Amino acid sequence: MSVAGRLLILQLVVFTVVAVVAGVLFAVDERRDADDATRRAVTEIAVTTAQFPEISEGLDSPDPTAALQERAEEIREATGTDFVVIVDPAGIRVTHPVVEQIGLPYTGHVEPARSGQPYSETYTGSLGPSIRTVAPVYADDGDLVGFVSVGVTRQRIAENFLRGVPGIVGIVAVGLAVSAVGAYLVSRRLRRQTLGLNPDQLRRMYEHHDAVLHSIGEGLLVFGGPDDSPRVDVVNDEARRLLGLPPAGPVPFDTLPETLRDLATGGEARDEVHLTRDRVLVVNSDAVTWNDRRIGTVVTLRDHTELRSVLGELDSVRGFAEALRAQAHESANRLHTIVTMVELGRQEEAVAFATRELAVSQNLIDRLTTAVHEPALSALLLGKVDEAAEHGVELTVTDDTALGPVPIPAGDLVTLVGNLIDNAIDAAHDADEPWVEVTVRQEDSTMIVEVADSGPGMSPEVLARAMQRGYSTKSEQRGLGLALVAQVVARHGGVLRTEPSLGAMVIAEIPIGDET
Template identity: 80%
Template sequence: MSVAGQLLILQLVVFTVVTIAAGALFVVDERRDADATTRLAVTDVAVTTAQLPDVAEGLRSPDPTAALQPLAERIRTSTGVDFVVVVDPDGIRVTHPVPEQIGLPYTGHIEQARAGQTYSETYTGSLGPSIRTIAPVYADDGTLAGFVSVGVTRERISEAFLRGLPGIVAVVAAGLAVTAAGAVLIARRLRRQTLGLNPDQLLRMYEHHDAVLRAIGEGLVVFGTSGGGTPRVDVVNDEARRLLGLRSGPVSFESLPETLRRLATGEEVRDEVHLTRDRVLVVGSDAVQWEGRRIGTVVTLRDHTELRGALGELDSVRGFAESLRAQAHESANRLHTIITMVELGRSEEAVAFATRELAVSQNLIDRLTADVAEPALAALLLGKVDEAAERGVELTVTEDTALGPVPSVPSRDLVTLVGNLIDNAIDASRAADEPWVEVTVREEDSTMIVEVADSGPGMSPDTLAQAMQRGYSTKSEHRGLGLALVAQVVARHRGVLRTVPSLGAMIVAEIPLGGRS
């Protein structure tokens, strides 16, 4: 049986027991109230009758029964009690609703009334069990003249109570009906929430759900919606916590990166690149539907940090290879030119040509080798000069480029930082009539400064901020991802990335080198 069905049965049982118990207590309370009301009524009648002058005079008359029996019956009839019995000081009945009982001893306790107290009791007399009150009667001289006993039988009290019992039963039945309807509504709501599953199925589903979340190699974040429509984080598996740097325990919506919070609105994306402080993540999101309505969003996270690093290094190697190929091709052309000039007997001109061409490239190599301590950075700059030339862009490494050892910044980060800035500048400058790029890498006041200017249209601070936040789909061009990777490196080393107005466009990256002199 489903959880909703079991809860419905349990609720009906509990509500029925509670309602019946409450009805029983109500019946007992009503019976007690009926007794108390009867006791007050007979006490009032007894005290009032005992104080009548005719009662005291009748008890002192030669024939008390003749004097008092009509009066007692009138009082009994008018007040609705079952008996009004007048008793003489010796305890003998003077009046009684059943004439045969007149002259017989009174069945009940009169000791307290003899002592001057009005006394109420439940006693079984000649008319059966009854609630009665005995009051003393005093003559004008203050002497005890007799007693007045007024009572109502239990049978009559029960008849009056039974007449009101259908109302009590109706109230109890209405309570049962209301509680049953409420239980059905609660069960229907619970059935929707539990999908009609029984407890064993829910337990197995939870166990499998927890095992799957821990076993899958991708990060998983599930967003739900709270009552006010505000997104909330329902599920975050261990891999997602590792990739996003989240602590154990509940995860608040505000603690997630802004680019992931945007996906909680239900936007569906495929293979979108998102950058955290230390990682490159490929993100996908899908809306979760149930009975035609959206109930949440599932976001998957895949770690492409190492892959991106490898692809970056591969791009650098490919660039170096292309540069070497171009240089080999160009060297072959120059060599053929020199050989032909020698064969034509123009040796001096051949030497001058070879020397001039060698001096141009060798000067840049010597300068970068001497001024840049990191070999990977020097090789990157040399390769980018040739790559830019092949693409029709003049790339200049300024004369003030100089950088000593920077152990706080790994060579991979240097290549990522400088390489991506140059690549973006080359792409941007090609839109100009005379494309050019100018690169400066230097150290100033224990700060590494990388300046890359180009002849492109420029980049506003808002555009740079947007490009620094996130990348774009891996199925389209990676435009914007390069600057995001640069921003990741700069942020990791507590640096600053900014744009500077110039003749074209200039981006400056500043990274502190740990207070080195």
């Protein structure tokens, strides 16, 4: 049997069970409502009757039964209740629908009503189980002279309820008929959508589909729906891991990074570099067409985070090596000069030359190691000074630079400051007198990194584009520096901006708390 046929039978069974259960629950609710309505009605009758002057006067008369029996029966018949019983303060009936019960103790509870408030209960009395309310009766002087008990038997409530049962059954039958028609229409539509396949065939197709998704080593996203409201139809485990999505369940379209959402509406990508909060991804996308109509988009994701990290470390090591080579070359020149001066007998000039060159370098080292708590950051700044000098750029670490212990990993600090300085050195090359100025300081509970250069600077729009995908003004595909910086800043809840008054300055501000 096809899926549609099985679903039709299952729906009919479910709808029948639901309709019957709903009918029973509705009946139970109606019964409870009937009890509540009865309780309210007998309470109102008992309270009203207890306030009649003739009731208190009759209870004070020498023969309360003769004075009140006929009146109590009139009230009972007029209100449609089963009994209106008047009781003296001692709890003895002075009226009752069954004359033989007059003079006997009241078979209920009157003590709770002595406090002045009516008391309702369900109790089995002389007429059987009933819902009753006992109200106190007071004389004009305020003395308690008796009680009025008004009740309706359960039998009468049940008879009234049974008269409404056919209506409930009719509603259930109509609901069941409508459900059956709806189930048939749904089944017919499902038969067309599943091409009449049976569950085994569909299960095998799903198993193969699921196995393929789980075995793919790349992240896979499949977008569907119209361009104005795209949706995520398929997302495999690797894509969930790379994008930090929940391990199971549907993925709302708005939870994806903005650059990936742009691809869902027809954008194509070939080995584009996209950055999320924690990862560097290489993205490819292709449109899916059917009968010359685009029905969706397939996006694949490859994780290059570790590769970029290794490349960054390699660039840092290469930079340090170049700086050391330059320093060694320069030191060799200076040493050769000093040795020659000594050989020429000009020892005092040699000492002065060596001391002057050493003092400049040592002063910067002492200042940074004292002002900057993180050794890796101090070493980075010292290395960048030499690296910039080798590229013909004057790099200055301002006297304002001072940073105590901060709750930011050393690797993030190096990535943040190093990439900002690298971009500034590259941008400063085109100036006649290239220079870069770096400040790393702490202001209240915020770490501030300011990097200015002699280059043309970036507008806020260009900076925003660079923060998203890795922008570069160069022809080759580089420019991940600012994107990686933005990744670090966002991870620590900070902001990255340009200074409007100084177009060639980039400022990163990261909150570091009050304990630093």
